[in-house]
Amino acid sequence: MPYVLKKQRSIAFGLWLLGLAQLGFGQAGPANPWVSSELPLLAPPASLTQGIWLKGDLHVHSRHSKESSNNPVGKILAFSQSVGMDYLAITDHDNHVDGDVAHHTWADPEFTSPSVLLLYAAEWTTTRGHGNAFAAQPYDHRRLYQVRDQRDVVVGAVKRQLGVNLSANHPSGKDHFGYSYDMLESLEVWNSVIWAKNANALMIWDDMLSSGRKLTGRGGSDAHHGRPDTPAQATANSVQATANSVQATANYVGTPTTWVFATARTTQAVVDALTNGRVSISANPFAPRVELSADLNQDGRPDMMMGDNVAATGRPVRFRVQLAGKMAPDATYRVAVIKNGGAFDTLQLSGRHPVVEFTDAPAATGRTYYRVQVEGPPTPYPQVPESMALSSPMVGLSNPLYFNFDPHF
Ligand SMILES: [Zn+2]
Ligand SMILES: [Zn+2]
Numbered sequence: 513m514p515y516v517l518k519k520q521r522s523i524a525f526g527l528w529l530l531g532l533a534q535l536g537f538g539q540a541g542p543a544n545p546w547v548s549s550e551l552p553l554l555a556p557p558a559s560l561t562q563g564i565w566l567k568g569d570l571h572v573h574s575r576h577s578k579e580s581s582n583n584p585v586g587k588i589l590a591f592s593q594s595v596g597m598d599y600l601a602i603t604d605h606d607n608h609v610d611g612d613v614a615h616h617t618w619a620d621p622e623f624t625s626p627s628v629l630l631l632y633a634a635e636w637t638t639t640r641g642h643g644n645a646f647a648a649q650p651y652d653h654r655r656l657y658q659v660r661d662q663r664d665v666v667v668g669a670v671k672r673q674l675g676v677n678l679s680a681n682h683p684s685g686k687d688h689f690g691y692s693y694d695m696l697e698s699l700e701v702w703n704s705v706i707w708a709k710n711a712n713a714l715m716i717w718d719d720m721l722s723s724g725r726k727l728t729g730r731g732g733s734d735a736h737h738g739r740p741d742t743p744a745q746a747t748a749n750s751v752q753a754t755a756n757s758v759q760a761t762a763n764y765v766g767t768p769t770t771w772v773f774a775t776a777r778t779t780q781a782v783v784d785a786l787t788n789g790r791v792s793i794s795a796n797p798f799a800p801r802v803e804l805s806a807d808l809n810q811d812g813r814p815d816m817m818m819g820d821n822v823a824a825t826g827r828p829v830r831f832r833v834q835l836a837g838k839m840a841p842d843a844t845y846r847v848a849v850i851k852n853g854g855a856f857d858t859l860q861l862s863g864r865h866p867v868v869e870f871t872d873a874p875a876a877t878g879r880t881y882y883r884v885q886v887e888g889p890p891t892p893y894p895q896v897p898e899s900m901a902l903s904s905p906m907v908g909l910s911n912p913l914y915f916n917f918d919p920h921f
Contacts, residue, residue: 551916557820560805563773563790565836566598566782567797568628569765571635571644571681571700571732576604576616581747582738582760586622591738592765593627595797595895599772599782600625600765601633603644603732608637611657614650629779635681636660640690642681644700644732646786648779651676664692671695677787679730684712693720693727697787701729705758705767705899707795707906714885714909718853721881721912724921726821728786729883729911731768731793735759762898766797773817789819789911795903799891800835800845800866802908804884807832818883821914826876831913833859833884834867838891845888845907852880861886874915881912 569592574585585602592600602617609616613634617623623630632647638660645656651674659667671678679698680689693699699720701713720727737759740746750760771792772785785791792801805814807830808822814832816822833847841864849857849870859868874880886907890900 551823551918552920554821554823554919557816557822558775558788560814560817563775563785564777565771565801566629566774566777566785567766567769567771567794567801568592568597568599568601568782569733569735570601570631570633570646570679570730570770570786571603571703571734572600572765573604573635573734573736574602574617574620576609576613576620577635577736578605578608580736581750582740582745583736584622584738585617585620587738588765589622589625589628589630591895593625595766597628597765597769597797598777599629599631599779601631601644601646603633603635605637606634606653606657611654613653618650629777629782631779631782636678637687642687643689643691643696644679644681645674646677646679646783647675648783664695667691668695677783681732682713682734683716685709693725696725696727698728698730700732702731702768702793702906702909704732704734705763705896705902707903710906718850721883722853724879724918726789726914726917726919726921728789728791728819729793729909730786730791731770731909733763733765733767735764735767738764758898758902762896762902764896764899766893767795767896767899767903769794769797769799771801785819789914790817791911792818793909794837795907796891796893796896796899798838798893799907800837800839800886802884802886802910803832803834803836804882804910804913805832805834806830806882806913816913818911818913821917821919824874824876824880824915826873828871828873830869830871831882832867832869833861833886833910834865835861835886835908839864839866840889843889845886848885848887850883850885856882861888877916879917880915881917883912884910886910 677697682703737749773790774781808815845861847859887905890904
């Protein structure tokens with residue numbers, strides 16, 4: 513073997529070894545993915561007070577989805593206004609209009625509201641599963657539709673160019689999101705009024721969070737069917753004829769409701785809050801909203817809220833769980849605290865202004881997250897009267913508080 517070639521080979525081998533060492537394949541074995549060795553300096557959390565909680569539904573189908581019934585855009589918006597929704601994402605199946613949602617849902621003359629902020633959105637409905645795309649302004653959804661059967665590297669590049677918030681739908685059900693979760697900003701952890709279907713979605717969420725992915729959990733009713741205005745308009749999905757036919761009376765806008773803490777009453781602020789994780793999910797628009805915050809320096813004031821990510825010092829942190837909204841004065845709620853995917857504590861909330869606190873010291877090195885889920889008596893939703901029994905016992909889900917998550921993951 514010529515000397516020069518041999519030398520080049522040994523240099524290449526040396527570089528290969530160096531590469532392995534950098535990847536953590538040294539004598540100690542693969543690096544522990546939980547340990548974040550070089551955390552970049554994290555920006556302090558945004559203001560905890562300069563913003564407003566806005567409520568909405570992020571997964572609704574109108575008449576532009578072919579399997580819907582009695583659900584024109586105007587009817588959805590009139591209903592949303594009547595129950596005080598602040599924003600809405602009408603997410604029609606893009607494959608029903610060859611990807612051209614811009615000339616169907618978004619171009620519908622009824623797609624306008626004096627009070628409800630309308631996101632530009634669609635359900636990316638592909639052979640590999642379903643996801644919702646959310647945007648503050650119109651975007652070229654056809655490009656996402658065109659690459660639906662491509663590999664993730666192609667889909668991811670298009671998605672980045674479009675700048676949309678991409679969100680996995682019903683991740684544990686039929687048509688689960690069969691693409692890389694690296695392309696996502698959010699995940700539908702609560703799909704439809706039937707809470708019991710969502711336990712595995714929480715498991716998937718916890719796995720993604722535990723692996724370092726800072727993914728916002730959100731809700732979506734996936735409502736397709738408006739109540740028939742006349743008996744002649746009734747369909748199999750809009751009358752209470754069988755146990756499966758509860759759609760129009762039990763699953764409608766707001767079951768569940770997703771709250772976002774937005775810096776302004778604009779579509780952009782709604783999408784930004786969704787991306788940042790300043791989000792809480794309630795069983796319906798009138799159910800209490802769970803808020804999780806933390807006091808990092810023991811001065812009695814919260815320093816971070818849901819979705820925020822700070823560097824852990826190793827010192828104790830005071831966590832606060834509270835419910836906002838109207839509560840029955842005699843109601844008692846159970847709070848499950850989840851830390852890093854496992855059960856950490858169980859607390860109780862009651863009274864007119866329910867607040868409960870707990871203390872823990874997130875490790876100074878490695879990632880930690882906390883989230884809570886609240887169970888208790890259902891809150892009446894008179895406009896969707898049969899929803900209460902199906903969403904019970906879940907009342908609300910918080911998004912996580914994050915410690916030492918790598919923002920460049
Ligand atoms: Zn779907
Ligand atoms: Zn859907």
